[in-house]
Amino acid sequence: DAGITQxxxxxxxxxxxxxxxxxxxxxxxSYMFWYRQDLGHGLRLIYYSAAADITDKGEVPDGYxxxxxxxxxxxxxxxxxxRSQTSVYFCASTWDRGSSPLxxxxxxxxxxx
Amino acid sequence: AQTVTQSQPExxxxxxxxxxxxxxxxxxxxxxxxxxxxxxxxxxxxxxIRQEAYKQQNATENRFSVNFQKAAKSFSLKxxxxxxxxxxxxxxxxxxxxxxxxxxxxxQGTRLTINP
Numbered sequence: 001d002a003g004i005t006q007x008x009x010x011x012x013x014x015x016x017x018x019x020x021x022x023x024x025x026x027x028x029x030s031y032m033f034w035y036r037q038d039l040g041h042g043l044r045l046i047y048y049s050a051a052a053d054i055t056d057k058g059e060v061p062d063g064y065x066x067x068x069x070x071x072x073x074x075x076x077x078x079x080x081x082x083r084s085q086t087s088v089y090f091c092a093s094t095w096d097r098g099s100s101p102l103x104x105x106x107x108x109x110x111x112x113x
Numbered sequence: 114a115q116t117v118t119q120s121q122p123e124x125x126x127x128x129x130x131x132x133x134x135x136x137x138x139x140x141x142x143x144x145x146x147x148x149x150x151x152x153x154x155x156x157x158x159x160x161x162i163r164q165e166a167y168k169q170q171n172a173t174e175n176r177f178s179v180n181f182q183k184a185a186k187s188f189s190l191k192x193x194x195x196x197x198x199x200x201x202x203x204x205x206x207x208x209x210x211x212x213x214x215x216x217x218x219x220x221q222g223t224r225l226t227i228n229p
Binding site for chain 2: 031033035040041042043044045048050058088090092098099101102104106107
């Protein structure tokens with residue numbers, strides 16, 4: 001199906017574990033983004049990518065790693081999960097820099113125990 | 114850095130009435146884009162309306178309209194004839210147009226409740 005999909009939808013992990021959140025889009029959008037949503041903070045940008053093999057840090061990148069070897073995939077890895085990384089994570093994509101809206105996945109709720 | 118502020122954490126309105134959600138932003142740029150997104154309990158992020166800063170005319174989408182005051186850096190959302198399905202979190206967002214600085218900056222959100 002066309003669109004942007006995230007997996008898993010829910011994840012529980014332990015402190016110190018490595019976790020990878022997946023994001024896949026079928027539109028061949030150039031730009032992809034990872035946001036985290038926390039109460040009182042809205043959505044904050046973790047990393048973004050302008051094209052395959054081009055990534056850059058956002059507002060809150062510490063503790064996260066991204067890669068983009070293919071245009072359609074943009075996985076987010078928590079190298080050593082901490083409780084402060086308990087959050088809802090959204091992946092998004094868009095065509096260009098202008099007024100094109102971001103299209104969001106349905107989010108992954110991650111709980112770090 | 115650009116910032117977006119939504120000063121109303123919660124709002125409520127009677128069904129069929131009109132409600133306005135506030136949003137202000139801080140920027141030194143003259144060319145940018147503004148958006149309102151809706152997030153219902155399903156967690157899905159849904160685009161409500163968008164505004165290009167170079168356009169003086171306020172954007173409208175059916176029952177949704179904005180009051181864009183560029184000099185005041187204000188971008189409020191008006192919902193007319195409120196419906197139960199409008200209940201959601203609403204996020205205001207700013208997108209810069211400058212190359213190499215592509216990102217959408219969000220406000221903290223306003224939770225809107227519709228009273229039947």
